[in-house]
Amino acid sequence: MATISTELNGLDISKVDLHYEENNKEHHTDEISLGRLIVRRGQSFKLTFHVGGPLRPNDDFFELIVETGPDASESMGTKSVFGLTKSSGSGKGKPWSMEVQRNTDTTVTLSVLCPADASVGQYSLSVRTGSATSKAVVMGKLLVLFNPWCKEDWVYLPQETERQEYVMNENGRLYQGSDRYINSQAWDFGQFEDDIVDICLKLLDVNPKCLRNAREDFSARCNPIYVSRVVSAMINANDDRGVVMGRWDGTYYDGVSPTHWDGSVEILRKWLQTDCSPVKYGQCWVFAGVMCTVLRCLGIPCRAISNFQSAHDTNTNLTIEEYFSENGVHLKDSPDSIWNYHVWVEAWMKRPDLSDTSDYDGWQVVDPTPQERSSGVFCCGPAPVKAVLKGHTNVKYDVPFVYAEVNADVVTWMKMADGSKKKIYSDTVSVGQNISTKAVGSDSRVDVTANYKHQEGSKEERDVFDEAVRRLNMKQVIIKIEEVSKPINGMDIDLRVKLHSESPSSRTLDVYIIAQAMRYTGIPDTVIWSDLKQVQLLPEKELDIPVSIPFSSYGERMLENNSIKVSVIVKNKLDSDETYLAQRDIVPQNPPLKITTTGVPRLYGELKAEIVFENPLPVPLKQCTITVTGSGLLLNPVVSRQGPKQLLATFDCNLFRDIKASCDVNVGPPATLIGGLY
DSSP, X not given: OEEEEEEETTEEEEEEEXXXXXXXXXXXXXXXXXXXXXXXXXXXXXXXXXXXSOOOTTTSOEEEEEEOSTTOOTTTTSEEEEESSOBOOSSSSOOOEEEEEEEOSSEEEEEEEOXXXXXXXXXXXXXXXXXXXXXXXEEEEEEEEOOTTOTTSTTOOXXXXXXXXXXXXXXXXXXXXXXXXXXXXXXXXXXTSTTHHHHHHHHHHTSHHHHHOHHHHHHHTTOHHHHHHHHHHHHBOSSSSOSEEEOOSSOOTTSOOGGGOOBSHHHHHHHHHTTSOOEEEEOHXXXXXXXXXXXXXXXXXXXXXXXXEEEEOSSSSSEEEEEEOTTSOBOOOOXXXXXXXXXXXXXXXXXXXXXXXXXXXXEEEEOOSOSSEETTEEOOOOEEHHHHHHTOTTSTTTHHHHHHHHHOEEEEEEEOTTSOEEEEEEESSSSSEEEEEEOTTSSOEEEOHHHHOOOTTSHHHHHHSTTOOOOOSOOSEEEEEEXXXXXXXXXXXXXXXXXXXXXXXXXXXXXXXXXXXXXTTSOEEEEEEEEEEEEEEOTTOEEEEEEEEOHHHHTTTOOTTOOEEEEEEEEETTEEEEEEEEEEEEOOBOOOEEEEEESOOBTTSOOEEEEEEOOOSSSOOOSOEEEEEOTTTOBTTXXXXXXXXXXXXXXXXXXXXXXXXXXXXXXXOOOOOGGGOO
């Protein structure tokens, strides 16, 4: 409760009650704080003035003033002056307003309505009484957020279950691996942890647009399209004082490996503590996880999306070119690449800037990973998912780039010893597989591929892709690479190469089998194992070739994402033009890490957990460490917040990196002891 001193026609206002707890619970912001006023736009909140006599609404001069940003003005929509009988409406956006809720000899309770198009951010709240020339007295601050519960707000989300998932849930799942090996990683968004909302506002304040023209930037913060685009740019550090520095070369000695992070809170706090210096290091899922935290904290519904076999098209021709050597080594000769997976963010909002008929409302792709520039800045989106599905590549923002990520065709070339190249095949199917997100209300995976593209090979899919490359003629040798058993990190990888002849003649074939460590971005690295076999393939017959890649070959050469590309090139010894290629991504699964809690977790109590890792190797593991995180669970060192939470653990050692586990923790009320003490 704030204490102020001003006079209202001879009546003193002694103090004002901002009703932090009641207002914040009504506005779904009590998880952020109960010690400051945090409201959502488009929804009223309560103020109570302690006065020396009843307020006469028709006679007494009484007005409130709200302001945000430097040089706030009504024309820019960053200031509003409003009374009981009038509201300022000459500026940008809808006016603020208030009405008397309760009027007694000692208190006046007002209901104040923040318009649904108000700029988000920190406001000062002042009162002026007596006359229009009286000095306004500051009585406190309030923080305004977007409101997905308000139909007039552009971020309105109709279903309460979805609001609970995409705004209120502090725990999430990010999907990694490959289209055949989809792994689920728990991620601690922690958007309601102490100080995170202030860090999010700091992020907006140091963005280059704000530094160039703060008045325009604060005015534009009414628009979730603008805010999401700014956040997309500010999560990466390529152009500005962004949060995370990306790195993909495996060299992380001066920072933290991207695979080590389990959540956003530590990253955001470290960024603020180092005077907005970028945190080292992140990759796509880290950028996406941090962006989800910021958008949910600001009130924009969002979710993380994983696209498997994700194309990175650098020249916007909707075609990805890959190159191989004659003996099957995947070369780095193309700026294009196919990422095993790529994680971006979808944010929910209306797009009245694109259509009057809500054609492009709903989920929008916003991608903070710095891949290509958009309007000169490393950011992407918001790109309407509906526009991607329809192939409307003229729609803002960055729809062609997103469209290529899920629809590009792949042309594979063999680079000959003399420098010439030969086309092996064209693939119109493999890009954009198993597009995934976490289910509402559970940790299950939901496939949302149909939101982005028509069924592969359908007439609709080919009609949308007007410049598709046609498949080459049917091959005379069909190659399949199969797993004999599920590949486990720490064990030999057993595969089977199946050759099937569709030719009426017998052939002698050279079979090159190559295993390469791969970055998840599709960039080839070290050849970790290879073999050459000469076989006789009889007419219209099938031949099996057993393959075993020993752990001793791949164990210390794998990169942090455990991805291995197995390539098989088959050549007819009598006809050099007859060449065939098959590829398969292998992701050996890590041995399990187990985490469980014991006892009944209670607010303000200790949390006890057991973490177990069994060494599957015949040699001892060295340099073992365990890192534990969990929003609301690990403060001083007691549980600080009630309700469903998640505890996350990461195990590292010299031979296994970033093995992760998580468990759900339902924190109950505090245990009451004798005398009502806790």
